[in-house]
Structures are given as structure tokens and as C-alpha cells.
Amino acid sequence: MGINLLKRIGLSIFVLFGLSILIFIISRVVPGDPARLALGPRAPEWAVQKLRQEMHLDKPLYTQYVLWLDGLVHGDLGRSLVTRRSVTTDIKEFLPATLEIVILSAIVLVFGGIFLGIISAKFTNSWLDGLIRVISYLGIVSPAFVWAIIFVLIFGYNIPIFPTMGRLSPGVVPPPMITGMYTVDSLITGNFGTFVDAFKHLVLPAIALAMGGMAQAARITRSSMLDNMGKDYIAAEKAYGIPEGLIFVKYLLKPSLIPTVSVASLDIAALFGNAFLVELIFNYPGFSRYGISAMLNKDLNAIAGVIMVLGVIFVTINIIIDFIVAYLDPRIGLAGR
Amino acid sequence: MGDLVKIQDLYVWFRVYGGYMKVLNGVNFSVGKGEKVSIVGETGCGKTTTMKTILRILSSQAHIPKGEVLFEEKDILKMKEGEIKRLRGRGVAMIFQDPMASLNPVFTIGDQLAAVISHSGVQDLDKEKIRQLSINALKEVKLPDPERILGSYPFQMSGGMRQRICIAMALATERALIIADEPTTNLDVTIQDQILALLRELVTKRGNSLILITHSLGIARENADRIYVMYAGNMVEVSNNEELFCNPLHPYTEMLLGCVPKLSGGGIAEGIAGRIPDYLNPPPGCRFEPRCPYATDRCREEKPDFVDVGNGHKVACFKYN
Ligand SMILES: Nc1ncnc2c1ncn2[C@@H]1O[C@H](COP(=O)(O)OP(=O)(O)OP(=O)(O)O)[C@@H](O)[C@H]1O
Ligand code: SF4
Ligand SMILES: [Mg+2]
Numbered sequence: 064m065g066i067n068l069l070k071r072i073g074l075s076i077f078v079l080f081g082l083s084i085l086i087f088i089i090s091r092v093v094p095g096d097p098a099r100l101a102l103g104p105r106a107p108e109w110a111v112q113k114l115r116q117e118m119h120l121d122k123p124l125y126t127q128y129v130l131w132l133d134g135l136v137h138g139d140l141g142r143s144l145v146t147r148r149s150v151t152t153d154i155k156e157f158l159p160a161t162l163e164i165v166i167l168s169a170i171v172l173v174f175g176g177i178f179l180g181i182i183s184a185k186f187t188n189s190w191l192d193g194l195i196r197v198i199s200y201l202g203i204v205s206p207a208f209v210w211a212i213i214f215v216l217i218f219g220y221n222i223p224i225f226p227t228m229g230r231l232s233p234g235v236v237p238p239p240m241i242t243g244m245y246t247v248d249s250l251i252t253g254n255f256g257t258f259v260d261a262f263k264h265l266v267l268p269a270i271a272l273a274m275g276g277m278a279q280a281a282r283i284t285r286s287s288m289l290d291n292m293g294k295d296y297i298a299a300e301k302a303y304g305i306p307e308g309l310i311f312v313k314y315l316l317k318p319s320l321i322p323t324v325s326v327a328s329l330d331i332a333a334l335f336g337n338a339f340l341v342e343l344i345f346n347y348p349g350f351s352r353y354g355i356s357a358m359l360n361k362d363l364n365a366i367a368g369v370i371m372v373l374g375v376i377f378v379t380i381n382i383i384i385d386f387i388v389a390y391l392d393p394r395i396g397l398a399g400r
Numbered sequence: 401m402g403d404l405v406k407i408q409d410l411y412v413w414f415r416v417y418g419g420y421m422k423v424l425n426g427v428n429f430s431v432g433k434g435e436k437v438s439i440v441g442e443t444g445c446g447k448t449t450t451m452k453t454i455l456r457i458l459s460s461q462a463h464i465p466k467g468e469v470l471f472e473e474k475d476i477l478k479m480k481e482g483e484i485k486r487l488r489g490r491g492v493a494m495i496f497q498d499p500m501a502s503l504n505p506v507f508t509i510g511d512q513l514a515a516v517i518s519h520s521g522v523q524d525l526d527k528e529k530i531r532q533l534s535i536n537a538l539k540e541v542k543l544p545d546p547e548r549i550l551g552s553y554p555f556q557m558s559g560g561m562r563q564r565i566c567i568a569m570a571l572a573t574e575r576a577l578i579i580a581d582e583p584t585t586n587l588d589v590t591i592q593d594q595i596l597a598l599l600r601e602l603v604t605k606r607g608n609s610l611i612l613i614t615h616s617l618g619i620a621r622e623n624a625d626r627i628y629v630m631y632a633g634n635m636v637e638v639s640n641n642e643e644l645f646c647n648p649l650h651p652y653t654e655m656l657l658g659c660v661p662k663l664s665g666g667g668i669a670e671g672i673a674g675r676i677p678d679y680l681n682p683p684p685g686c687r688f689e690p691r692c693p694y695a696t697d698r699c700r701e702e703k704p705d706f707v708d709v710g711n712g713h714k715v716a717c718f719k720y721n
Pocket of ligand 3 (some may be wrong): 447448449566581
């Protein structure tokens, strides 16, 4: 297990290194002069020249890469051309906001999806199963922003029980910066009132974001459970007098979760991308919005920073999921001897 | 010998799209205490279905319009949950057809054996005792290094080893009846004999009753006291081992024996012209009638009873009554 983990981490560093080269090359070969873009068409030539020097744009490409990589490992991603702040500062501000949503969303996605799938499989062809299946179809065909709009309408206006704007209600003081996630920081510092307020702000965007993946997870869990129910080993376990409840929650559930977890991992990774429109609708100052605006503005340092951060996150999610799958499925042999 | 299990006039149908598959069509069957019985019949004739009825593990599409399945004179089909649990824990164990599919792929052998033992109704079990029983069970089926096997997963075992493990599960605790559903069909020929010899040895030693299901009259002849011949949802003939081979009565048995040389591969269907009738619209009279060279008008309309022609030799055919 330990050796495998080290192997995976080593491999991941290699992958991230490759990613850094790729991003760097892409960010430098796209046409247009970033310094000129940053300063606008009316800035004098000497000012543009000066910025170019500051950004090392006058040096050969490999020197630029080495300088950039050196900054990267020291946590210096350069300056954002749009916000005029260090990209690291920007990421520190925006990433935790989105992480909060995505983590809650992933929890809703996995546990909600598996729970609904189990209920559906347990009560196959009942009205409950029918209802869950209809919702699942809707969940899969409607993108997250549709749910976001529906939720804003229902829970923001018709039955206003959840806030639909920003990270905190007006007048609530943000907790001191520790992780940057308001819910976590307010809990650490014991501001329970702030925690409740911050959490309420997460609920609607997180669920809107989770709907698609949750529906998918529910469908897969249901069908793989029904599939496995007909297997000989389940009949054999029944024949040996093992109680049906135990068979259901242990011997049937574990093999049935393997496909669910594999697919859910892809859906969780996709949450960061889907978060963009949801953040827009909930007017939420998050990382996805930051990333998209960096791309639209050709803010090279910010783009590179965003992609590197996403790379690290994807790689980490992948490692975690691989270990969960290996735990569920000994045939994978990752966690096994 | 008193009957341990006695099945009387059992019908089992399966609900499918377009109606009912009328699979079991009045099965009569019994196995005595300590007796070894074999059921021979071609694929799809309903052998596994009959056995699953004994354990009440038929799929949810199954419907039983008529019949009795008695275990020690109690009707299994009317048993309450508690009685069924006792039956499954202590009464009957079944070894399934395909050892590759009958062990849970994501749990260790140790976990699965422990689950079987701890629900067998044995009193005062603790972790250590369960472990001891598991190891003993694996030793009894002559598996090397039982401690290591307990921690292994099914995919790490060969087919023969898995079938030994399934036998170990069935015999880990005391049971009255062992059902072995074609325990060797999916194994290499060389391993088949070893597994059958092992099963025979263990069952004889413990005095269990055995139902051995097989495609092969040869295997039945070597292992059973009595042999049932099954065709399309009916027992068509039963007799003592010797008698069946020197004095076969039912036309289907005759044909089976006539093609025994071709049976070395274990298959029956390829040796006989025609095939099992469609269960959605089975022949109304004798189900063998479409393939029977002796068929008369009566066979087309009426279903023959399973009658004793003397000495426990029974046959379901109008040629004999
Ligand atoms: N759940 C089910 N739904 C519909 N049909 C079924 C079901 N289970 C069994 N059958 C049908 O019942 C018939 C008998 O099946 P069964 O498994 O008892 O045959 P078998 O004699 O054990 O055959 P084999 O030698 O191949 O194992 C088959 O035609 C099968 O298609
Ligand atoms: S009852 Fe008739 S059709 Fe059936 S086996 Fe006997 S002779 Fe043949
Ligand atoms: Mg079968």
C-alpha cells in the first residue's frame, strides 16, 4: 500500500511536470503580445517595453520556462494582468471559495447518488423507484445551470429559505483567513453563527452542481445492484441462511459500488468546470469564474496558474479514487498484497 | 429409509414478457436420509429450478401454482422466516454449478466462510472458533495452506480450488442434505474425478444425504444409489442404479443410454434428435411426445402419471400403464 502510494505520487509529479511544459508552451505561442494586451492599445511603447522586460518576455523561451518554473515551485505564479495582483494571492482568495462548494457537492453527489440508487434497487418497480428514476433522467439531461436557475427561483423567491447571492449575508464579517474556506475557518475560530450563514450560502450551488453526477451515480448503483442480485453468489449466500438485510448492505452493495465510484470520480473532476455558470448565477466569487475570466482576457500568468492548480487537484482526486476502487475491488490489486 | 426431502406434484412457472414459462410440470422426487440420489437430464430441463425450490431461493419472477416440497414432513413452501433460516443454516447446503460465479468476488474466502459458519445455527461461536472451523473445513477438502487461503480472494484461485472451497462451505458445519449442482461441469476433465471422489468420500463419512445433479449417466452411475431421469420439467423415470442400466423403461432413457458412447463430453442434447419444447407453449400431453418414436394419440392429449412398476422403479409413460 505504502509503496503503491509513493509510486502513484512519483508518477503524478511526472505528469504535472509534463503539464507545466505544455501550459508554458501554449501560453507563449498563442498570438498577441501579453504586455500590450495588459496595458491597452493607448499605452506608450516604452511602458509596454518595460513590462515586457519585467515579465522576461525578451529572454529566450527556455530561460523563460526555467524562470517560470522556479517561481512556480516557490509559489510565485507572476502577476495577473487583469486584477493586477499576484496570481498566488488571487488563487488563495478564489480557490477555497470554490473548493467549499465542490467538496460539499461531491459529498452530495456520492452519498446522495448511492443512497437513491440503493432505495431504487431495494424497492424495484415501486412508485418510489419510479420517482427516483424520473428525477434521475431529469438530472442527467439538465445541465447544472438549469438547476441553479430553478433553485434560485424556488428557494430564493417563492420559498426564500436559502440565500442566493455570494458567500455571506450582508453585514456578516468573514472569519479570519486560515484555510480560506469560510465554513471551516468559522468553525475553527468558533464563530458558529458565521458557519451557519456561510453553509447556507453553499447549499443551493452545491446541490445544483451535484444534480447531474448524483443522478448518474443513482442510476449506475441501481442497475449494478439489480444486475448482481441475479448472480449465483448472492443466491448461494441466501441459500446459506445469511440474512437478506446483511446480504443487501454488505455482500451485494460492495461489488455494486465499483462502477459507481469509477464514474463518480469523473463527475467530481468535472465539477470544477461546471461550477463556472453556477458561480455566475449565484454571484459567487469563485475559482471557476476567475479561470474563465483569465481565459477571456488572455491573462497568461493567471491561466497557467489556474491550470496548474486544476492539474494538482485532478491528480489528487485520481489517486484517492484509485485507492477507494482498489479497496472495493481486490482484483485491481492496488491496495492488496 | 424415511424420506428427508419429498417433492410432490410441483409446478414452477416464471413470469416473462408474453406470459409464463411453465418450467416444472408436476415434479415428483424424494431423497432418503443418508441416501445418494442423482438427477440426470439435458440442459434446461429444470434441475437447478427444482433444487432452488428446496431452498426457496427462486428468483422473484417465479410463481408456484401447485405442489408440495416436504423437508422432514414439513412443507418448505409454507415455512415461516425462522424455519426457513433453520433449514438453510442446518438442513440443506447447495454447491452451485459454476465455481467461478458462486463465490463473491470482492470478499476474502475467510470472510465468506465465516459468514456461512456464523449463520449455521451452531451455538457459542466466537471469532477463534469460527476461524478454527474454517481452517478445518479447508483441510477436509485437502486444500494446502488453509491459513493463506482464508486471506485470499476468489480470483486468486483456480476453478478446481474454488469448487473445493464451495464444498468446504457446504460441509463446514453439520447439515442433513448436500445438493451438488453439476459440481464438475465447468472444470477440467482431470480435476472432475478428484472433486467427485472427494465429495463422495466426505458425504459417505458423515452420512449426509446427497443430491448430485449431472448431465452424465456415467457420473450418476458411479456416485448414486438411485437415479432420476428428468425431461422438460418432469421426472420421467427413477430406479436403482443397476436396474436403470439393465432395464430402462422410458423412451427418453432408452435414447440416453443408446447414445452413452457419445456422452463422453458430458452433453446429452447433441446425442438425441430434437430439443426441449418451448416452455411458453409446451405440448399439452406428454412433453416428450414430439420426440418420441412410440407416441400415440393419447400421449398428445393426456399427461402420463409417474407410477411404480415394482421395486421402486417408477416411470411416466403410457407404454406402461
Ligand atoms: N428466473 C427465470 N426466469 C425465466 N426463466 C427461467 C428463470 N430461471 C430459469 N428459467 C428457465 O427455466 C428452464 C430450466 O432452467 P434450469 O436452470 O432449472 O435448468 P437446468 O436443468 O439446471 O439446466 P442446466 O443443465 O443448463 O443447468 C430454462 O429454460 C430457463 O430458461
Ligand atoms: S407417454 Fe407417449 S409420448 Fe410420452 S414417452 Fe410415453 S410413449 Fe412417448
Ligand atoms: Mg442448472
